[in-house]
Amino acid sequence: MLTESEPHYRQPLRKTPFHERARALSQLDSFIPWSGYTTVDVFTSVEQEYFAIRNAASLYDLTPMVKYRVAGPDALRFLNRLMTRDMRKLTPGKVAYTVWCNDEGHLIDDGTVFCLAPHEYRVCTAEWQLDWFRASAIGFDVELREITEEVAALAVQGPTSCRLLRLAGVAGIERLKPFEHGGFELAADPAAARAAVPIMVSRTGFTGDLGYELWMQPQDAEAVWDALMEVGRTRAVRPIGSRALNIARIEAGFILPKADFVSAEHTLYLGTERSPLELGLAWLVDFHKGHFTGRRALLEEQRRGPRRLLVGLDVEGTKPAHNALLYTERSGRREAGSVTSATWSPTCKRNLALALVDASCSATGSEVWADIYLNRELVWERRMVRARVVERPFFAPTRRRATPPADY
Amino acid sequence: MGSKQHDAIVVGAGHNGLVAACYLARAGLKVLVLERNAYVGGAAVSRSLYEGFTYSNCSYVCSLLRTEIIRGLELPRHGLQIIPYEGGCTMMRTGEHLAIYDNHDAMRRELARHSRHDAEAYDRYVRDMLRHCRFIKPLLLREPPDPTSFKPRDIRELLFLGRHFGKLGEARMYDTLRFFTMSCADMLDEYFESEIVKAHLAGSSIIGTALGPRSPGSAYVLLHHYMGSIDGAVGAWGFARGGMGAVTQALAASLTASGGTIRASAPVAQILVRHGRATGVVLDSGEEISAPVVVSNLDVRRTFLETVAPEHLPGEFLEQVRRFKIRGSSGKLNIALDGLPQFPAIPQGSPSTRGDMHITDTLEMVERAYDDWKEGRWSRAPYVDMLIPTQIDPTMTPDGKHYMSVFVQYCPYQLAEGEWTPARRQAFGDTVIDAIARHSPNFKDLILHAEIRTPRDIENEVGLTEGNIFQGELTFDQLLFNRPIPGYAQYRAPLKGMYMCGSSTHPGGGVMGAPGANAANAILRDLGRLQ
Structure with a gap:
């Protein structure tokens, strides 16, 4: 032991x-x-x-990415009930990016599932999940083991x-x-x-x-x-290192736990949980595959329409809008949301941000105002800067999909 | 001392009595605090019983003392400093151990050593405890509303409670309700698989409590020990520099600075009542001191059964006071050591010895310790909460010497075999020392002096009925608007001008100060000094 x-x-x-x-x-x-x-x-x-x-x-x-081995006769049934995507489509040799939620349809984590063989999978997650997976495995004949160090x-x-x-x-x-x-x-x-x-x-x-x-x-x-x-x-x-990667992942429009959302497993305040629909991950949710954890709540949310949405912003100026509060107008009278991740993009030459905004400001082309604090040699200035909702990903070169890739 | 000089008399200079007195004095009242002992502090005292050594004779660590009180009464300016401790451990009978570290990554790895699942479940456990704390914390410094009353204030407070509860969300409402009535063992079983992890955490559910880890209601006692904080770290515990007496010394200094007066060695014999109104007190010496407000820091049993003549009180009320659960279940050893004991189970240099050390390694063992208490004897294999504050605090012993505080659960107030005698007290102490010595080969050789305190001693010296450290069990039937007596949870006695401010009142025991602060608030409201 x-x-x-x-x-x-x-x-x-x-x-x-x-x-x-x-x-x-x-x-x-x-x-x-x-x-x-x-x-x-x-x-x-x-x-x-x-x-x-x-x-x-x-x-x-x-x-350090957390890895689990999921195997056994019920591995597929277990994963299909756990994950929002249809895991039956995942055949050996394939990888799927997916999310999983609690009964309230709130996001627990995102990650990738590797199908290694029939009945044998590897799940890579951002945060530790053994506690959640084990509770989700009740009634399934499945072996769960963390293999991060292996x-x-x-x-x-x-x-x-x-x-x-x-x-x-x-x-x-x-x-x-x-x-x-x-x-x-x-x-x-x-x-x-x-x-x-x-x-x-x-x-x-x-x-x-x-x-x-x-x-x-x-x-x-x-x-x-x-x-x-x-x-x-x-x-x-x-x-x-992680700092360089973070710029690339924002350009690619990928979300990061603890930056763009907090797992519903960790939230203390009510209302800080996020659903995949709010985070713009509706494409990962398959309502037609049968029951999965969170389905009922997500169906209801889809019917109602999410109240806020994670969007990409193109912010004027060059100062990244880290942690900026967003407003519907320059006057700053009505809040529209807040920035979750921000960076200057050296490739796009744009000032990018991911932000959680009210659904009313989430359509592409919508305009919001970011409250940005500038430090000019320890003299702080406050600027209201115009930002436009734009399509994500911000940067998506065709080479990422080309097979075979260019040979240089 | 003339008789018309005081606006309020506080009976008992425990921490809550002093907190209440401080707030009253700051509001401009002339306050007199009367203390039976020659020293102030009640159960938060630092005394020297062996040349050169200072003990935290009763309470020994600090977390619950409300930050609002520390700031509001300027206790740091009056000498109070609270230093968080680093870790803790449970030493196992196998020679292994579970360490508690304040570094999250180290803690995770330590838990994973025992169970990888429990390392993850611990985060969920902490999250849920913090969620429960978020619910309870705003209720601590509020007078509990009377659910049967239609007074605007009660209705307002009930609405606050209801809204506050509603804010939890449906799932967490269920959790919170379950939590208040569960046993600690059942609660921990919902998170952990490792016995040692459960055994360590269960300690907080039985401290000062005549319940075992399998008794319903014990989960709340655990939470009660979690809802304090040090510098924003919820659940953290620390040492008061100079021992727990530093808390009451700072309170006494704060009170004096606000113009309040303290008289030590002034035991109150009776609270005087005229025409249904408290009018003052009479001391053992026969001296009478009058004041329009009398506040009792004594527990509810001692207050109404021993300090007020029964003809002034409602019969049913007295009957409920008599039934109030205030059972003695804890003992305490204070030990002067010639050096630092060795604990072979703990790796050299580990911070685990600089926190709370336990030696009960299964829930079963803790429950068996409780079984002994039920049968009227001290636990043969007791739960101990053992600390050596002098590894951190340089002020309590000479250089190289150490002071060890050993809190012991369980020890009965009344032994089945007969009355407590000096020989039985010594046998109780020996049982504890032997239990510790099994984990520390040089422990016995280092002992220079040991103060052994049974519940009977705690009652005799501190005045707590049956030696119950919380002035009454912290079970759901005695919490919130039921504490201490249904209908009398708002610090007011059934006599005009008389109030209660001890831990018998909401929100209960521990060196928290909230009962004292809330009582002062109630008094000032009645005097029209608050809106």
């Missing part, structure tokens, strides 16, 4: 299998906690790391990511389509005295760009990192 003997009061945060490599390359010593691990916030420069994602290829350690994960994202993997000897990777996964091999490298390394690769990611996620055994993590850094040495490949 009691396996861990290290004194975690001295080191509360774990190290991922990539940690030693990351630490060696971290120039700023800028680490942040993520799901019980210490991970890199910035290696050298947020801007340079960001452009690795949009210009070349980036390596991002996503080992699987190292590395995101390889950017327009040259396919080329990079091919150069590292991952044969056939160019045929992998979006939301597919498969077993591959990092070819042996006699020069580096390295045997072939088995890896699972999925064409998934959090950047909205061409990209892959590599899943491997922890003991192979450093070999995979070294191989990719070596072949990428002359091709502008960089390891990136």
Whole structure:
């Protein structure tokens, strides 16, 4: 029962299998906690790391993403009742992005489900879910196990990511389509005295760009990192931290728990829960597949129409509208909502934000006013800045879907 | 001392008596506090019973004392400092342990060591406790409404309560209602699978309470210990620098600064009543002191059964007072140590010893400890809440020496085998010391002095009936508008000019100060000094 003997009061945060490599390359010593691990916030420069994602290829350690193995004769029935999407459409080799809710139709979390084989799935989540999954598994013959530490994960994202993997000897990777996964091999490298390394690769990611996620055994993590850094040495490949990734994910219009919504499992105040319909994820909710947790409440909400909606904003000026309150008019008399995530987009050259607004201001083209505070050498100024509701994603290059991807 | 000088007399200088006195003095009343003992503080005292050592003789940690009171009465200016402690632990009979850390990631890993599921369930548990606290907190510094009254104020307060309850949302309303009546064990079973996790958390459900973890109502007692906070951290507990007497010393200083007077060694024999009105008190010495307002900080039993002549009180009221549940179930050891005891179960350097340490590792063990109490003997394997504040507080002992506070549950007020005697008290103390020594090989050798207190001693020295630390059980039948007596929950006695301000009144025990503050409010309203 009691396996861990290290004194975690001295080191509360774990190290991922990539940690030693990351630490060696971290120039700023800028680490942040993520799901019980210490991970890199910035290696050298947020801007340079960001452009690795949009210009070349980036390596991002996503080992802390929480992973569960879901297996057994009732695995599909269990998942289909739990998730809002139709899991019956998920066949071996496929990945689905989905959300799950409580009985009130409030969002618990979002994540990806990998179908590994009939009756065998992997669920990757932003936050820990064993407690929720276990309660949801009553009556199903299903095995639930957290495998976060057993699987190292590395995101390889950017327009040259396919080329990079091919150069590292991952044969056939160019045929992998979006939301597919498969077993591959990092070819042996006699020069580096390295045997072939088995890896699972999925064409998934959090950047909205061409990209892959590599899943491997922890003991192979450093070999995979070294191989990719070596072949990428002359091709502008960089390891990136969470700050750079956050810019890319806002451009891609992806939501983040604790930033754009709080899981209904964690809310203390009533009314701070969010439904998938409010978050613009209605496309993930399949009312025709039969019963699932939260269906009745979501049907009712759909009939009534959500009271507020998460939208994309194009904000005038260049100052990101972090945490800004939004108003319907410049006078600031009536509140329209608030910004949940904001960034200047170096690729779009636009000032972007995700915001939760009243349904009445949510139509594309609607105008709201953002209350932005400017710090001019410690002199604070308040600006009402015009913002327009625009389509999400803000940035969606066709290369993200191209199969085979461009070979550079 | 002349007789017409005082606007109000407070009987008993416990923390609630002093809080009430402070607010009355600040409102401009001439207040006199009368204390039976030679020192103030009631059950929040720091005394030196062994050369160079200061003990927190009764209450020993602080969390519930309302921030509004600390600020409002300027207690920090009068010397009060509360320092949160770092962790805690339960040492197991197997030599293993469960540590409690304030760092969330370390805590998670520690819980996952015992059960990965429980590590996650703990977050849900904390969330639900915080949700319940959010419901209860606004009710603490309010006079509970009388649901049978049609006075505008009662109706207004009932509406507040109803609206407040309604704001919880349907699902949480059900949860809150269930919570008030559940047993702690049933409640913890809904979250956790690991025995050790449940055993550690259950401690707060039985402290000061003549209930076991499987008794209905014990879940609320746990919450009662969760609703305090330190600097915004809800549920956090800490040490008062200099021991718990620092709380009442600061209150006494605040009172004096506001013009109030305290007389120690002035035991009150009777509250004087003339024409259905309290008119003052008479001391044991025979001295009479009059005042138009008399406030009793004594528990409701002692107040009405021993301090007011029965002919002045309604018969049924007295009968209800007699039935008020105020059972003694706790003992206390205060130990002077020649050095820091070793606890082999705890890794070197762990902050776990700088918080509350327990040695009951299953719910079953705690329940068995309660069984002993029911049979009229002290627990053979007791629950102890053991702290060594001198690891943090440098003011209580000489350098290198330590003070250990050991709260013991359960210890009966009345032994089945006969009256408490010095020999039986010593045997009780030995049982506790032996239980601790099983987890600390050098503990016994370090003991320089031990103060052993049975419920009988607590009653004799502090004045709490049966030695009940809460001035009455914190069960749902004795909470809110039923505390202490239905119809008399608004701090007013059935006599004009007489009030209650002790922990027998809403919202109950713990060094919270809320009963004292609410009582002062009621008095000032009656005097027309509040709108």
